[in-house]
Amino acid sequence: MNEMVMGATDAQARPQAGAKESFTLAAGLSTKPVLNDSYVSPAFFELEKERVFGRAWLCMGRIDQLPHADAFFVKEVEVCKASVLVTRDASGTVRAFHNVCSHRGNLVVFEKCGTSSRLRCDYHGWTYKNDGELIGVPDQRQFFDLDKKKCGLTPIAVDTWEGWIFINLQRKPELSLKEFLGPYAESYAGVPFGVDHRTLVIEAKFNANWKLIMDAFAESYHVPAIHPSTLAPGFSNPINNKYARPLSGSTFGLHSAWSAYGNDEYAAPPGSHVERLACLVDTGGLLGSDVNDEVLRLRAHPAINPTKEVCWSADVTSIFPNFNIDYSTGGYWTHEFWPLARDRTHWILTIRIPEATSVRHRLQLEHYAARWCEVVLEDVTNCERIQKGLESGAKDHMNLQDGEFMIRHHQETLRKWVNAATVADAMK
Ligand code: FES
Ligand SMILES: [Fe+2]
Structure with missing residues (x-):
C-alpha cells in the first residue's frame, strides 16, 4: 500500500481541480464510468456484510x-x-x-x-x-x-x-489495525484532537444504501447546486472557484482525503445579523472559531490542508469502509455510515466543538452547529431520491468527474474486498 498524491501528467484528461493535477490519475484510478450495482444488488450487499464489515x-x-x-x-x-x-x-x-x-x-x-x-x-x-x-x-x-x-x-x-x-x-x-490503516495512520499521526470537547450528535435512518449517504460527503462538486445559499457562498467563488473544486486530494491505501476550498472574500450578507456577529473579523475560518493554539496546531500539521492553501476551509478524510474524520478551524467531526439493509442506513454525525471561552465564542459555536444542521439536511434528504433513481434500473453506471475521485476510490476498494477470498488478496 503506498500513499499516492497528485502527480498526473495527462494534460488532456486533467480537470483543473483547484488549478492542480488530476486526483483521479494521481491515485492510479480508472477514469471510466463506474458500475452502480453496489448500491442496489442484494447479492453485493450480502458480500459486503461478510467480506467488508466482517473483515475490516x-x-x-x-x-x-x-x-x-x-x-x-x-x-x-x-x-x-x-x-x-x-x-x-x-x-x-x-x-x-x-x-x-x-x-x-x-x-x-x-x-x-x-x-x-x-x-x-x-x-x-x-x-x-x-x-x-x-x-x-x-x-x-x-x-x-x-x-x-x-x-x-x-x-x-x-x-x-x-x-x-x-x-x-x-x-x-488477518491484518493488524496498523496494517489496515497503513499510510493514513502515518500521515495523520499526531493530528491534535483537542480535549474537553462538547459533542453534538445528529443521527437519522434513511431508505438509501449506506454508500449514498457516504458519497454525499465525499465531494464538493454538489455544493453550488445543493447548497446554493448555505455553503456555496463560503465554499465557492464566482471568480476563481465557481464549482467549489477541491484544493487537494489523495489516497492512502484503503483510505482517502480531500481539502475543501474556502472563499476568503466571503462576507455574511448584511441582513444576517447573527452570522455577522459570530463570524466577523478575527475568526479562524468560515466555519467559525477563535484562532487559538489548538486551531494553529491543527493547521500546522502536514496532513491538514497538505498544500497549505490560504483559501482552505476543511479536510474530509475517509477511513474504509464507513467512517469519516473531518477537520476544520471550528473543531472536527465524524460521520458513521452503518448499513441496516441494502437500502437502509443509520447515519451518525458527531460534531466535537471546544467549550466556549467567551459569550462571543459561544455564539460562534452555536451558529456553527445550527449551520451544520441546515447543510446536512440538504445533503442527506437527497439520498433517498438517488436510491429510487438507481432502483429503476434505468442506469447501470455513474459518470464521475475528477472531484469525485473519493467515490471512485471507495468503489474500487470495496469491489476488491468483495471479490477477494482473503484479506491478503484484497490488499494486493
Ligand atoms: S444468565 Fe444470561 S442468559 Fe441466563
Ligand atoms: Fe454537501
Missing part, C-alpha cells in the same frame, strides 16, 4: 467515551448482527466483547454506556468482570461440570489509533 477494522468511538477505569459503552453493529461491549478494565486496558451471555445468549448490558466493574445478565444473574471473566453463577451446583474459566464473555479484537477505538469481528484478524 471498524471504528467504535473515541477513547474519551471510556474516561476512567470501569467505564463501558455498547455499540450495535447491525450489519454484522453484533452487539459490541467496549470496556476499560481496572488496569485501564481497553477491551471489547460480544455483549452476549454464556448461559443462554441473552444480551448482558442494556445501557448504552455507564460505569461498573461488574456486568450482570438480567435473565438468571450470571455476572462478569469487565475484563470478560465469569465470576458469578447463581445456584452453580445444579450445573454439570461447568467450567467458569471457559465461560467468559467472547472477546473481540480491539485496538486504538490516536484515541480512536477500532474492533475487528474476525476471530483472528
Whole structure:
C-alpha cells in the first residue's frame, strides 16, 4: 500500500481541480464510468456484510467515551448482527466483547454506556468482570461440570489509533489495525484532537444504501447546486472557484482525503445579523472559531490542508469502509455510515466543538452547529431520491468527474474486498 498524491501528467484528461493535477490519475484510478450495482444488488450487499464489515477494522468511538477505569459503552453493529461491549478494565486496558451471555445468549448490558466493574445478565444473574471473566453463577451446583474459566464473555479484537477505538469481528484478524490503516495512520499521526470537547450528535435512518449517504460527503462538486445559499457562498467563488473544486486530494491505501476550498472574500450578507456577529473579523475560518493554539496546531500539521492553501476551509478524510474524520478551524467531526439493509442506513454525525471561552465564542459555536444542521439536511434528504433513481434500473453506471475521485476510490476498494477470498488478496 503506498500513499499516492497528485502527480498526473495527462494534460488532456486533467480537470483543473483547484488549478492542480488530476486526483483521479494521481491515485492510479480508472477514469471510466463506474458500475452502480453496489448500491442496489442484494447479492453485493450480502458480500459486503461478510467480506467488508466482517473483515475490516471498524471504528467504535473515541477513547474519551471510556474516561476512567470501569467505564463501558455498547455499540450495535447491525450489519454484522453484533452487539459490541467496549470496556476499560481496572488496569485501564481497553477491551471489547460480544455483549452476549454464556448461559443462554441473552444480551448482558442494556445501557448504552455507564460505569461498573461488574456486568450482570438480567435473565438468571450470571455476572462478569469487565475484563470478560465469569465470576458469578447463581445456584452453580445444579450445573454439570461447568467450567467458569471457559465461560467468559467472547472477546473481540480491539485496538486504538490516536484515541480512536477500532474492533475487528474476525476471530483472528488477518491484518493488524496498523496494517489496515497503513499510510493514513502515518500521515495523520499526531493530528491534535483537542480535549474537553462538547459533542453534538445528529443521527437519522434513511431508505438509501449506506454508500449514498457516504458519497454525499465525499465531494464538493454538489455544493453550488445543493447548497446554493448555505455553503456555496463560503465554499465557492464566482471568480476563481465557481464549482467549489477541491484544493487537494489523495489516497492512502484503503483510505482517502480531500481539502475543501474556502472563499476568503466571503462576507455574511448584511441582513444576517447573527452570522455577522459570530463570524466577523478575527475568526479562524468560515466555519467559525477563535484562532487559538489548538486551531494553529491543527493547521500546522502536514496532513491538514497538505498544500497549505490560504483559501482552505476543511479536510474530509475517509477511513474504509464507513467512517469519516473531518477537520476544520471550528473543531472536527465524524460521520458513521452503518448499513441496516441494502437500502437502509443509520447515519451518525458527531460534531466535537471546544467549550466556549467567551459569550462571543459561544455564539460562534452555536451558529456553527445550527449551520451544520441546515447543510446536512440538504445533503442527506437527497439520498433517498438517488436510491429510487438507481432502483429503476434505468442506469447501470455513474459518470464521475475528477472531484469525485473519493467515490471512485471507495468503489474500487470495496469491489476488491468483495471479490477477494482473503484479506491478503484484497490488499494486493
Ligand atoms: S442468559 Fe444470561 S444468565 Fe441466563
Ligand atoms: Fe454537501
